[in-house]
Amino acid sequence: MKSIWTKPAGLLLAAGAAFSGAAHAVNDLPGGPAVRQLNLPVGVTKVSQEQYTLHWGLMILCTVIFIGVFSVMFYSIWKHRKSVGHKAANFHESVVVEVVWTIVPFIIVILMALPATKLLVAQKDTTNADLTIKVTGYQWKWGYDYLKGEGEGLSFISTLLPEHRRLSDEGARGEVPDNYLLAVDNPLVVPEKQKIRIITTANDVIHAFAVPQFGIKQDAIPGFVRDTWFRAEQTGDFYGQCQELCGKEHAYMPIHVKVVSAADYTAWVDQKKKEAAAKQDDPNKVWTLPDLLARGEKVYAANCAACHQANGKGAGPIKPLDGSQVVLDADHTKQIHVLLNGQNNGAMPSWKQLSDTDLAAVASYTKNSWSNKTGQIVQPAEVLAERGK
């Protein structure tokens, strides 16, 4: 397929590239999209490979029928023209013909439905999983919680690298990496050749967790849990993107799954557990302002800047933090309340998944940045105190 296409596609694309000025070379991304990919990925799970085969089967069948039917039409257009002196016949009814061309398509769709049914049933069987991971869609990031199996208890958030988001705003000029818009800070790590059950849910609006190379796509619906599964037959990096419109940053919440060998997976789990223990902040620790500001700046860049902007001025419907009464208020609970619970029907989402220290840091940061010079410091204990309310 590819070789047939290379020439005409190349010609067209040379024209396209000349227009767009996208001169820099882009390479295929292994585990992600290929440059000018024409077909479904073969993928690394049985399901995705069978989808690929089934799709080819359907394509061939449809193409054959299409060519057959339209050869008749174009033959007729060629031969039965007035300009070549063809006289119109007078037939306009035939029960036999009508019955035949009702039954034949009916049989063809039944033939299509048989393999589809088999694959669908296999695809929906999420029983006997080796590892169960809950995937939570947030506006606009993914949360991964390892619920059952090796690594149980691990939990982290996965976000698009901020430099890719910035690159997008700048018009993706210059040297753009091959994994543009697909690179995250914390990829989902799973072992190869094991059945991974993915449970999806969401925190705010509907998202969809999709990894084409695994042949999976499952909506993540707030208030409900749904599930799907995959068993990756080889190690590597695999990419996907959110596939259900979830608001303004919909295009910026990619999925990166790292499939590793069983031994590597065990090592990763150990390391991750140690990190988690070390990172655990004591919410009762009393921080100094400079330390808290340094941390708050990072939290702000990773979570808040997408909407409120790095300059704190917001944009369009997004409210500015610079000069905001809630931010400047000496009563810290007002801002903490908004951070924990969200505002305006979730247009400002709830951030309760962040730690007390992170929230205290980001609140302190906003109170002491841009033209906000309150000198106030919000301690983690204050956030903790508000959490239960």
Next chain:
Amino acid sequence: MSAVLDPHGHAAPGGHAHDDHHDHHAPTGWRRWVFATNHKDIGTLYLLFSFTMLMIGGLLAMLIRAELFQPGLQLVNPELFNQFTTMHGLIMVFGAIMPAFVGFANWMIPLQIGASDMAFARMNNFSFWLMIPAAIMLVASFFMPGGAPAAGWTLYAPLTLQMGPSMDAGIFAMHILGASSIMGSINIIVTILNMRAPGMTLMKMPMFCWTWLITAYLLIAVMPVLAGAITMTLTDRHLGTHFFNPAGGGDPVMYQHIFWFFGHPEVYIMILPAFGIVSQVVPAFARKKLFGYASMVYATASIAILSFIVWAHHMFTTGMPVTGQLFFMYATMLIAVPTAVKIFNWIATMWQGSMTFETPMLFAVGFIFVFTMGGFTGLILAVAPVDIQLQDTYYVVAHFHYVLVAGSLYAMFAGVYYWMPKWTGVMYNEWRGKVHFWWSLISFNVTFFPMHFLGLAGMPRRYADYPMQFADFNAIASIGGFAFGLAQVYFFLFIVLPCMRGKGEPAPQKPWEAAEGLEWEVPSPAPFHTFENPPRLDATATKVIG
């Protein structure tokens, strides 16, 4: 000229003994249009309105394609981009395609069944003028605080609950457009069932009337369902109900079920009248009767009935039980059968005909050819395990533009070229028509064919920016899109406008040698009043015999 722009009702020979009488009462100037009760005037209003909306929706499409021309954000921010995609969809579906077909119905149904006018002439006026405030509300929502709705044309909860005040304006506009559609449908049903000339039995009716009769029933059945869904969204937003808000125990998936119970019949609402137009044009230019008239009627009815039991194929990725997926997969694949029957019938009509290829026929054949591609991709999407890969990707975008643009819009172009001599009294410029056809056909395919590849490669729809690997096909699609948009401006300025101004050769009463039907029994342009006394028809109900 005539029925379109000039004061009406002059010099119309034959069968119009009462013209003068009516003329004295009919208003002129702006009153003629604001107080219009004449089906031809209202049809004209509908067609001009829908073309205006096509241009506005098209402008949004151009902006979308301009942003997607290259990776990275160049022109708009992602929030505004979402507003563009949302409003492009809403405006095209509710503002362009649906009213355009009502315009065709208004003009042609009374002429085709030998009725003097639509059954409810004043309600007809009301259902047109209702659309104006609705359209203004839709378009003006861009200037409301927070911008236009940005939740996609499907308005999925709970994203709609996060939208600004323009969401309420959008919902209210949908309500009004729905009311207008329902009134229009009642009018069409009553006109067809009660006002046919003696001898015009149902099974002798032109196919366009048949497809509209069935479409009108679909509209009455599903528009209230849409109204229900968006009303529940409205009360969720403002009155503290929790139909779809999971925070209060609501179910976002229920919204999708209700929406698509409307939404799937809706896609047939947008294609059945197109089938009707093509079924009239093909026999006229093949100089041969429509093959399998009765089976065409039954196929249309089957498609309409099946359209009510397939809605959840839009929701395969929401995670329904395997039995649910199987049912909706089988039911959806079944629709391929009556649709195939229609395609076969059209080709059998052409077979052994004596064809000529004036612009209406070109668009009709183009319709059959390109719409069938959209039909096949629909069949592939119906197969649930494959749909899991393709749902919400550009493959779906390609599919529904193949059926809505190359389907509905092409059929409407065929209809405009076919009937414009009757409407305006002058022939369009044939050479320009052919330019319009080939320009549209090529640029359409350049725009939408690469989107199949993008979808198969996994590019999600409604994305303001995309990975670099998708760049080339997006650039091609954008170039094609601009060319397609320009073709439609050309169509209006260089083909429609000259006809409306009466420039061109005067059209004979029946410009097409083998066209059949009562609309060709009245002069061109069609006089302001036609068939004021029920005509006597011949045995085939295609000719007036006194």
